[in-house]
Each structure stands twice: as C-alpha cells, then as structure tokens.
Amino acid sequence: GENVEQHPSTLSVQxxxxxxxxxxxxxxxxxxxxxxxxxxxxxxxxIIDIRSNVGxxxxxxIAVTLNKTAKHFSLHITExxxxxxxxxxxxxxNNQGGKxxxxxxxxxxxxx
Amino acid sequence: NAGVTQTPKFRVLKTGQSMTLLCAQxxxxxxxxxxxQDPGMGLRLIHYSVGExxxxxxxxxxxxxxxxxxxxxxxxxxxxxxxxxxxxxxxxSSYSGAGGQETQYFGPGTRLLVL
Numbered sequence: 001g002e003n004v005e006q007h008p009s010t011l012s013v014q015x016x017x018x019x020x021x022x023x024x025x026x027x028x029x030x031x032x033x034x035x036x037x038x039x040x041x042x043x044x045x046x047i048i049d050i051r052s053n054v055g056x057x058x059x060x061x062i063a064v065t066l067n068k069t070a071k072h073f074s075l076h077i078t079e080x081x082x083x084x085x086x087x088x089x090x091x092x093x094n095n096q097g098g099k100x101x102x103x104x105x106x107x108x109x110x111x112x
Numbered sequence: 113n114a115g116v117t118q119t120p121k122f123r124v125l126k127t128g129q130s131m132t133l134l135c136a137q138x139x140x141x142x143x144x145x146x147x148x149q150d151p152g153m154g155l156r157l158i159h160y161s162v163g164e165x166x167x168x169x170x171x172x173x174x175x176x177x178x179x180x181x182x183x184x185x186x187x188x189x190x191x192x193x194x195x196x197x198x199x200x201x202x203x204x205s206s207y208s209g210a211g212g213q214e215t216q217y218f219g220p221g222t223r224l225l226v227l
Contacts, residue, residue, distance in 0.1 A: 009152065032214050043116070043202050043218030044155070089154060095214055099170065102154040 002027040004092050006103025013080050014111055021106045023090035024072040030092040033073045035064060038087040038105075048075070080110045113138050116219035118203050124225045125193045133188040133222050135203030142208035144186040145170070145216065146178060148199040155202065161186055162208065193226045200224070 003026040013019050025033075031052040036044035050057045050064045050073065057064050061080075066073040073092075077084055090103040119134040135144065142163050147155040157170030161180040175197060177189045186205075190197060200223050204216040 004154075006154070034214065036218075041220070043204075043220050045218065046215055049214070093214060099157060099160075100214070100216065102156075104152055104154040 002030055002092055002094070002098065002101040004090060004101050004103040006090050006106060008106060009104065010107045010109070012109045012111065015080060015082060017080055019077045019080050019084070019108055019110075021075045021088055021090070021108070022072060023074070023092075023103050024070075025092040025101075026071065027092070027094060027098075028068075028071065029094040029096075030098070032093050032095050033064070033066060034091050034100075035062075035075050036089040036091065036102075038089065040086070044089055077108075080108075082110050082112050084108060085110045115139065116203055116205055116217050118201075118219040118222050120222060121220070122223045122225075124227065125190075126227055127194060129193050130189070130191050131193065131224075132190075133201055133203075133224075135186045135188070135205075135219060136184055137186075137203075137205040137217070138184065139205060139217065140183070141205035141217070142183070143206045144180065145204045145206075146176070146186065146188045147202045147204065148172065149202060149221075150199050158188065158201075193224075195226045198224060198226045 006023045034049035037047045038044040063076045088106045093100045116137045145160040146158040159178040164183040167178045179187045203219040206216045
C-alpha cells in the first residue's frame with residue numbers, strides 16, 4: 001500500500017522568510033496530492049492540492065511542486081506570517097479506489 | 113452550515129469502560145471517515161463508510177466499531193477502552209463519485225484520555 005514520509009517534523013522560521021516542507025510517496029499509482037493545515041484545537045483543512053498531470057500549482061503565497069519521477073512533492077510558503085503557524089500534513093491518494101494516506105505532519109512556527 | 117461536528121470535545125475514561133463518539137455532517141456527503149491522530153504518526157484511518165448502512169475497516173480498526181444508521185451520522189464505539197486508545201479522534205466527510213475521497217472536510221476533533 002501507499003506510504004507517505006514527511007520532513008521535517010518541526011520547522012521554525014522568521015516572519016517574512018520562506019518555508020519548505022517535503023513529502024515522498026511510495027505508490028506510483030497515486031495521482032492526487034493535497035496539503036492540509038491544522039490550527040491549534042481545530043481539524044485539518046485543505047489549503048492546496050496538485051494532480052499528477054501538473055508539476056506546480058500556486059495560490060498567492062503558497063505553492064506546491066510535484067516530481068513524479070522521484071515520487072516527491074513539496075509545499076512552499078513565501079513571506080511567512082505568524083498566522084501561518086500550524087501543523088501541515090501532506091497526503092497522497094490513487095483516486096481510483098485508493099484511500100487518502102497522510103504524512104506524519106510538520107509543526108511550523110513563524111516567529112515575529 | 114455547521115459542516116462536520118463532533119461530540120464530545122473531550123472525555124476521560126478508565127480502562128475497560130466503553131463510550132461512543134458521535135459525528136454529524138450537514139453537507140449531504142456520502143462518505144464519512146474516522147481517524148486518530150497521534151504525535152509523530154499523522155492521521156491514521158480507523159474505519160470509513162461509503163454510504164448509509166455500510167462500513168469498512170481502515171488502517172487501524174482493532175478495538176473500535178462503527179455504525180452508519182443515518183447518512184448524516186457516523187458513530188465510533190470503543191467497547192473496552194485501553195490506554196493505547198488515548199488519542200485525538202477526527203471525523204471527516206467527503207463527496208462520492210470519481211475522486212470523491214480527495215477533499216475531506218474535518219470536524220474539530222475529540223480528545224480522549226484513557227487512564
């Protein structure tokens with residue numbers, strides 16, 4: 001089955017700096033890769049996603065890149081702000097009958 | 113719309129006690145899921161349901177049972193709680209159909225402590 005590894009487990013950056021979180025997956029059939037943000041005391045919420053036919057996707061300050069050959073994808077946050085502080089989860093799924101498999105999570109701390 | 117709601121928010125159990133966690137969604141979603149979240153292990157799927165009256169096992173189903181008697185509700189039961197079941201439990205729901213499991217909407221979580 002699918003296995004998703006996520007690094008780093010914790011990340012601390014200064015406000016205004018960029019943050020990068022990386023994930024690798026094992027199942028080459030996986031074709032959809034969402035990223036979820038979990039704020040303290042809340043459930044995870046989808047923030048951006050990418051499909052296997054696309055190499056990069058941007059939404060304002062966040063972007064996701066996908067390298068199918070290497071089977072890894074990354075979340076990039078530019079101009080970080082204190083409100084970006086949260087736990088971020090990557091996930092992968094083969095949407096033809098597979099289950100969404102989550103990475104271990106990255107706790108991002110943005111220091112003012 | 114309230115989205116996905118979970119009851120209770122927090123519970124303390126003694127080993128061997130039983131309890132039921134309730135999840136409700138008002139988005140008319142076919143699919144519903146129960147996850148547990150443990151430090152360093154991400155979100156792991158316990159059980160899921162693809163429609164009213166159906167349930168299936170996920171990655172870590174042992175020690176849990178579920179029921180989906182109504183489309184909007186998904187119940188997670190612990191018959192005999194163990195300390196290893198101390199965790200934060202999240203319910204989620206999603207649309208059905210091709211790619212239906214992709215975007216999942218999560219509830220706020222239930223924090224369970226088993227002593």
